Amino acid sequence: MSKEVRISTAALLAVAGLSGEAIATEKQQVLYGSSSQPSFVGPDDKFTGDVSVQMAFPGQDDVPYSGAYVTFEPGARTAWHDHPAGQHMIVTKGTAITATRDGQVIEFHEGEAVWCPEDVDHWHGATPNSSMTHFVVTASKGDENVRWKEKVTDEQYHAALAATQHHHSHAHYDxxxxxxxxxxxxxxxxxxxxxxxxxxxxxxxxxxxxxxxxxxxxxxxxxxxxxxxxxxxxxxxxxxxxxxxxxxxxxxxxxxxxNELPEDSLTLGTEVQTELVGQPVAGPLFDFAPVANTFLQKHLFGDVFARxxxxxxxxxxxxxxxxxxxxxxxxxxxxxxxxxxxxxxxxxxxxxxxxxxxxxxxxxxxxxxxxxxxxxxx
CATH class of the missing domain: 1.20.1290.10 (AhpD-like)
Known part of the structure; x- marks a missing residue:
């Protein structure tokens, strides 16, 4: 659980080697605890498929941008939309796909980010077979940070997917x-x-x-x-x-x-383990905790592998x-x-x-x- 703690200003200054004159601000850092901000399910008129949003931090008057984690289940995507002041999207899990009206299609992965400039119609979402989470940092202009438009059709979604396929040669998967x-x-x-x-x-x-x-x-x-x-x-x-x-x-x-469980799973499991490893298994770890290897031999390589x-x-x-x-x-x-x-x-x-x-x-x-x-x- 996150918590805020305080130490004296004098102690901080001593560690930093500064005097009291070095601090001339009353501004304070603000902690937003995990899940302390609103979360919601993506509404049907703005998303296709199952989408969940967890806000990470809100926008402020003098800092006009907010952050949120958005999770898309397989095949889910946004409707067409644009951002008056742009948006960064950073994938934290899985693979994302985004496309614009003029035909630009980008597939991006964990740790990769995409910047969508202001006033560019686009959509983004998951691939058909796996879920995706991205962290979005969305700026505001005036009171607006997004303008929603019509939903993305299945044909548009699959056309964007097809456009990425030339990057992948699946033949060698055979x-x-x-x-x-x-x-x-x-x-x-x-x-x-x-x-x-x-x-x-x-x-x-x-x-x-x-x-x-x-x-x-x-x-x-x-x-x-x-x-x-x-x-x-x-x-x-x-x-x-x-x-x-x-x-x-x-x-x-x-x-x-x-199969039924073997009567002597320890003997069978020891044989299977030895065959898989290529030699009898021993070493300092199992000298230190021999029962761990007994469990491996009797239950994993015996009972489970024998099924x-x-x-x-x-x-x-x-x-x-x-x-x-x-x-x-x-x-x-x-x-x-x-x-x-x-x-x-x-x-x-x-x-x-x-x-x-x-x-x-x-x-x-x-x-x-x-x-x-x-x-x-x-």
Whole structure:
């Protein structure tokens, strides 16, 4: 929780090596706590799809600009509009697209910013398959900071998307199977808690023949690496999608059922771990906390890997996608790059996976896989 604290002026001056004469202002800094400003859902007459706005700071009389986080679910976008004094847009998550009346189309990503000058008709939003959040700094002129116009049609939206496609060559994605593309995308969105994008990815996977039980198993596989909350939320999303599709009259393949849990999961898991790593696993960390390796061997590589439906190669591809979609997992990601190659996955396939997830989720995910490949190849 944010809080304001005060220390004496004398103490501040002593630290800064200044005298009292150096301060000649009564102005004070102002803290705007997280979520202290208004939030609202984007109204239907100004947005297409699901959009949420969280104001970060308000405009002031002598500082005529405000800031807000705006989150667009897959396929969502603004109506046409302009800003009398312009606007900066900085992507904080995902990929954004913006287009102007004169045909300029820009696709921009996490950490990239776009300046829209004053009086330029434009729209901006998410791509069809994943959500996007950007931080906007909007200036005002007089009492106006935006002038709304008609909604963007589906034809205009898809024409802008088509204009960006020449920047992406998707042919080389065929180096990994369509099944892997769908499963890893589902796992990546689930690991990053992007449930809106996960719903889209699940529908696409089912439309292309991925079975319900393959998707279930991919999301069960998430829990040893990402935790129960991520796994349970993702499984709930899958259940909701399956129920909706059934109500719409769609028939999706259920697929094979999982195996029963092994009677001696510790022995089996130790064998699987040794095979994946290429040698028995030991080291200072497991000397310090040996039960951690026991849990890995007995439960992860024993119980979870023994469930079937997905083989060891499938599971390592999923693990790479999951770990790359979470922060603070670089050592584990490097280890699983090696384990994936020990199952027969090639470095080229992993590089293609990096490109694929970097384009379909966020550039950060792809870059983390690429960096892990480079680190393990040295």
């Amino acid at each position: 180096a990994i199977s369509e099944r892997y593309q769908h499963l890893t995308l589902v796992a990546a969105f689930a690991a990053s808690d992007d449930l809106g994008s996960l719903k889209v990815a699940i529908n696409q996977a089912l439309d292309h023949g991925t079975t319900i039980n393959e998707l279930k198993e991919a999301l069960v596989h998430l829990y040893p690496y990402g935790g129960f909350p991520k796994s349970l939320n993702a499984l709930g999303t899958l259940m909701s999608v399956v129920d909706t599709r059934k109500a719409e009259g769609k028939t999706d393949a259920v697929g094979d059922e999982p 079937g439906i997905l083989n060891n190669q499938d599971r390592e591809m999923l693990t790479v996608a999951i770990l790359a979609s979470m922060s603070g997992t670089d050592p584990q990601l490097r280890s699983h790059i090696n384990m994936a190659m020990n199952t027969g996955i090639t470095q080229q396939e992993l590089s293609v996976l990096a490109d694929y997830l970097g384009h379909t989720t966020t550039r950060t995910v792809g870059q983390r896989i690429a960096d892990a490949i480079e680190a393990t190849s040295k």
